[in-house]
Amino acid sequence: MRRWNGWGDDKVEFHLAPTARRMLEERIGAATPRAEVDLETMVSRVPASRLPEHLLVDRSPATRLRHAVGQSFPDWVHIRYGSLARFPDGVAVPNDEAELATLLAYAAEVEALVIPYGGGTSVVGHLTTPVGPRPVLMIATTRLNTLTDLDERNFLATFGAGVTGPDLEAALRAQGFTLGHYPQSFEYSTLGGWVAARSSGQQSLGYGRIEDMFAGGRMHTPMGLFEMNTLPASAAGPDLRQMVLGSEGRMGVISQATVRVRRLPEAERFHAVFFPDWTAAESAVRELSQAGIPLSMMRLSNAVETQTNLALAGKERLISGLKQYLELRKVNVADQGCMLMLGFTGQRAIVKAGRRKALDICRRYRGVHMYRMLGEAWRKNRFRTPYARNELWRLGYGADTLETCVHWGVVGEAMTQIETALRDALADEGEAVHVFTHLSHFYSSGCSIYTTYLFRLPHDGETAMARWKKLKQAASDQIVKFGGTISHQHGVGEDHRPYLVHEKTPLGVELIRKNCAFFDPSGMMNPGKLV
């Protein structure tokens, strides 16, 4: 069963290796496990529903609690420390589009607000129940989850928007196709959520972002059904799909999406390469991303992330052997060494040629190729890392991530300044922060920067929130200073909303607001998010 107050399946545990625990204790100090509120207590705190009875609406406290939060740090604070005070008044899980339309009409009639709920994996406060007099209805797309059409001639697949990553890939794979969209939240996030939050998967370098995959679909709005056709291209005015991508539930509920699929690749290989320092590694990935090599994935960890990953791996004897081997090849992973993970996907001959060319480039920057063992380990664990957050919290450590995208000229400096801001943000409380970064989505003109930060959890939720706000603000200010986007892949929600104007300009924000208001004149759709 899915955890009600954490990440993932409650039967899956992530045991923190003793090496990783020692590393945290050395860098930020020993932590104290914090008391947590249990499920029964939380359920007992859910107030009476303000929604009138409806056959399709579940008003039970337990269901409302399970849909009250996403996966953001504030969500975790509220649900674990027990300060959660906002709950939807009801949850509806329509079986088909007719029921979905009925629910929107019901919500309009009773003047309820509506929050579309996909997989509930938002990390930026997309799903927070607004405060105010209007009742709140969550519409979960869980049951709109089937493959309704696979058009093999045009490589187009149409799914209900609530389909999750594993179900979507299983349906396509059974017929020899794949979408290739693998966000780390793959297990639970949905196609509709990917479109609504402009998601990007781990293999975006080869398969593209969700906006490259989303060919069209259907969105139920308070103004009626909006259909987006799936033509391969059009010069007939602005592309209206781009407006729906990233709409974050503000315009309506996406019920169906058609995506551009591909034949299953003949071959897929992941390889690790270690570089002696960041300067060499960053130059190598820039050249790799501009060389036209058919890579499907790159992930370059900086020195601290490399050390952290190796510590997390446990397996002390194996890692010690690896370190000795790398030292002989003049890469010191206890100091400046950086790990790059490379993915090659496609026809066997192209994978082979691409790998040869990529490894040639890496060698020119003194990269040491580790063959496939670490690459295979990465593939095996690619969706497991989020489970570490449960264990870290249990031990008394909070963890959060942030991400941006900048041009090549400022990648290194922006990363350093974001990290420094985070590392210093709690100095006034005498608290250290463990910070590390990787670059993971690459374009010819720049790349994303993805930073993780860990800090000790205080005794009470209020202080935890205050710490997180300081950290978030410090890092976001640096992102703005370097002209980066406030989100490369997680979206805006509530947490990034104050920073949106720096990227979009005041006129741009007004345009987004007007677009939302066109579909939703009464302001019933997920207010307070995005703009």
Ligand SMILES: Cc1cc2nc3c(=O)[nH]c(=O)nc-3n(C[C@H](O)[C@H](O)[C@H](O)COP(=O)(O)OP(=O)(O)OC[C@H]3O[C@@H](n4cnc5c(N)ncnc54)[C@H](O)[C@@H]3O)c2cc1C
């Ligand atoms: C551990 C973890 C790892 C993650 N890794 C990645 C990653 O690698 N890449 C990435 O892009 N993101 C990642 N995310 C963020 C998150 O998974 C994405 O934002 C994802 O797209 C959200 O999908 P969801 O179905 O869970 O949507 P939800 O969280 O349920 O909703 C997100 C937003 O979309 C709206 N929405 C959802 N479904 C619909 C619909 N059918 N119609 C209209 N609006 C809708 C909601 O109202 C809300 O505003 C990660 C999150 C976690 C917790």
